[in-house]
Amino acid sequence: MGIGSDLRRVVRGRVLVAGDEGFEGARTPWNVAVEQRVSAVVEVADAADVAAVVEYAAKVGVAVTVQGTGHGASAAADGTVLVQTGGLADIAVDAGARTARVGAGVRWGALSERTAPYGLAGAVGSSPVVGVTGYTLGGGLGWFARSRGFAANAVRAAEVVLADGTRMRVTAESDPELFWALRGGGGDFAVVTGLEFELFETGPxxxxxxxxxxxxxxxxxxxxxxxxxxxxxxxxxxxxxxxxxxxxxxxxxxxxxxxxxxxxxxxxxxxxxxxxxxxxxxxxxxxxxxxxxxxxxxxxxxxxxxxxxxxxxxxxxxxxxxxxxxxxxxxxxxxxxxxxxxxxxxxxxxxxxxxxxxxxxxxxxxxxxxxxxxxxxxxxxxxxxxxxxxxxxxxxxxxxxxxxxxxxxxxxxxxxxxxxxDSAAQAFSPDTLTRLRSIKRRYNEQGTVRSSFPFAI
Ligand SMILES: Cc1cc2nc3c(=O)[nH]c(=O)nc-3n(C[C@H](O)[C@H](O)[C@H](O)COP(=O)(O)OP(=O)(O)OC[C@H]3O[C@@H](n4cnc5c(N)ncnc54)[C@H](O)[C@@H]3O)c2cc1C
Known part of the structure; x- marks a missing residue:
């Protein structure tokens, strides 16, 4: 009995703990300078897996960190269950509506391949292998930032798993405060399993x-x-x-x-x-x-x-x-x-x-x-x-x-x-920080979902 066998009972994806073949590679982020001493890695197969991991974590009192790629890794993952979202790789582009819906593991290069045939783009930055979700949750400053603003500005809905394991779709209408926080406040409020956002015509x-x-x-x-x-x-x-x-x-x-x-x-x-x-x-x-x-x-x-x-x-x-x-x-x-x-x-x-x-x-x-x-x-x-x-x-x-x-x-x-x-407090004005902290208290008071730069509350 242990965290590995507990998690294997509740998810379809691969679960790795210390001693398992592949664990060392799986716990290592893209930025290999960051050592992540995690207690388990779960390569989730779908959003239901994410919900099962978070529900389990909340029950036993461990934190969950989430990574699509590990570009933004920090020591915050120590001791946590690391959820890797690479398997949530689905992309749907609605060229008529100029929107995209991406799974949490999609990278910018893969999305651009799908939008380019329509002359459309998202708020892509300098690297094709950075994850759309981590980048966008953190704001996201790309090639079109001067004309379109942050990538986060374009988000229209987020499919999330809350800190108690509940799944919901968050929009400006369904939950204005959480929606506001997810657009630039990072991953400290809920686990995102999918994002919907506007695309734009690039012209030549x-x-x-x-x-x-x-x-x-x-x-x-x-x-x-x-x-x-x-x-x-x-x-x-x-x-x-x-x-x-x-x-x-x-x-x-x-x-x-x-x-x-x-x-x-x-x-x-x-x-x-x-x-x-x-x-x-x-x-x-x-x-x-x-x-x-x-x-x-x-x-x-x-x-x-x-x-x-x-x-x-x-x-x-x-x-x-x-x-x-x-x-x-x-x-x-x-x-x-x-x-x-x-x-x-x-x-x-x-x-x-x-x-x-x-x-x-x-x-x-x-x-x-x-x-x-x-x-x-x-x-x-x-x-x-x-x-x-x-x-x-x-x-x-x-x-x-x-x-x-x-x-x-x-x-x-x-x-x-x-x-x-660095600390998340360096990224925000005092007013924004106060509002983000109060939203975290409401949705993730125990810190079950822990971002790479968690807010102290
Ligand atoms: C080579 C390179 C180029 C870059 N270029 C740019 C650039 O042009 N503009 C720019 O703004 N930034 C840029 N960055 C920074 C990059 O946007 C951040 O490191 C970002 O956090 C990476 O997101 P990710 O999903 O790839 O990384 P990850 O490490 O997988 O995720 C980073 C953090 O985002 C949160 N997160 C990720 N997925 C989820 C999820 N599904 N649910 C909840 N939280 C989640 C977590 O807190 C996680 O720790 C660059 C970084 C590198 C290494």
Whole structure:
């Protein structure tokens, strides 16, 4: 008798506990830098399995954590029963109504494959292997955020299992408070088994990546400042210092080099501000072209295989020449990597600034807990963390960059960008936080459903 045999009695999906073959792999999230010491893993077969696990957990007094992919894993899973939703992979697209219904395990790449034939898209972000549900529950900032707002804004209904195991469909009419919380407040209120949301017509899209050697970074940052000052909100421009690893699978001209990338997606015909980048000499790669929705997840060349990483994000209050100088000075303070330029972003691998603004700045009245973002830029700093020493070095560089920018960061962070050591309280205003806590008290007071960044109540 034990938790494994108890769970096997009530679910159809696979149950794994310590000692079972496959347990070590199953408990390891996509971000393999995060150790999850879970008491069991349940690969649920359907929503009834989810309800059975939660009902059992509530009865015996353990918590349940839920993951589609493990991209947003944190130490919060320790001691819990980890519900993996990869089996809830159904997708239904209603092209006429411009809506989609996805199971909780669907990833962005799979959804885009289904919407693209109709010229439709959801609020896809930079990676095709991130889960639609975790991303959307946390708000979700993607390529269309400046014109459409958070992914969470588009949600019309959520099928959930409440903390006592009850299944229900939550809409603005059925339960306005829980519906509000689910749209940006994360997974701390109920387990979602399916999401319904609006899609939108993209029209012809244009975009891709431009790359230069990092010695051009000051010119590219200056062009970014000017281009983003005049960009239509249907144009998204992101700039990234990238340290390409010296691995054979990285194409030869990029392998081992520190470069500066400009990644863009926009409606065709509004890309005028990009001429500012075209004037910068020495471009090593420029793959801008008319784009399909299915190509949006490939632009930033992010790893799709599980990787150990630490990320730190900060919302920037401006991107003045001073910010550029400080950011470049502190981000490029690493020792030389051979071969490559004299200065490096090591131990970081990416230092990215995304323009926000537009619809994020003017949230709709029914925006949900994600609300809006007043800060015009998002800085994220990511480094590989295969060992605790690497993680410490990455965290120290993230800390020193943030400290140098202290009067230009607001201290708030989007929920989907929190990392180990962050708290959900950093993602919300005091009023929003109070409301979220009171909703958690009502629906999940015992904390039976535990998100990666649980609210203290
Ligand atoms: C390579 C990469 C690129 C990224 N790009 C972007 C980006 O462009 N924009 C952006 O906003 N974010 C981005 N992120 C962050 C990402 O959105 C978050 O990590 C998000 O939490 C991932 O969701 P997931 O379902 O894939 O991950 P998971 O780790 O599976 O889930 C994350 C958390 O969401 C909650 N959750 C997931 N599923 C459920 C469910 N069914 N019911 C209740 N709660 C649930 C849980 O609290 C869980 O711990 C990126 C992350 C990576 C690693």
């Amino acid at each position: 899209l244009y975009g891709g990546r431009m790359l230069w050697d990092a010695e051009r970074a000051a010119e590219v940052f200056a062009a970014f400042r000017e281009a983003t000052a005049e960009a239509d909100e249907r144009l998204s421009i992101w700039v990234t210092l990238v340290r390409f690893p010296p691995f054979p699978q990285v194409p030869e001209p990029l392998r081992g080099r520190i470069m500066i990338a400009v990644d863009v997606v926009g409606a065709e015909g509004i890309t005028g501000p990009l001429h500012r980048f075209e004037a910068i000499p020495g471009v090593v790669l420029d793959n801008r072209r008319p784009l399909e929705v299915t190509e949006l997840g490939g632009i930033c060349m992010e790893p799709t295989a599980p990787s150990p990483a630490r990320v730190r994000a900060e919302l920037l209050t401006d991107f003045s020449p001073h910010v550029t100088d400080v950011l470049l000075g502190t981000a490029m303070a690493g020792a030389a990597d051979a071969p490559g330029p004299e200065r490096s972003i090591a131990p970081l691998a990416l230092v990215q600034v995304r323009q926000l603004g537009g619809a994020l700045y003017r949230p709709r009245a029914d925006a949900g807990a994600a609300g809006g973002i007043r800060e015009p830029y998002l800085l994220s700093m990511l480094g590989p963390a295969p060992t605790p020493d690497h993680a410490a070095a990455v965290a120290e560089r993230q800390r020193s960059i943030t400290a140098a920018l202290h009067s230009h960061v607001s201290g708030r962070k989007p929920l989907t960008y929190l990392d180990a050591g």
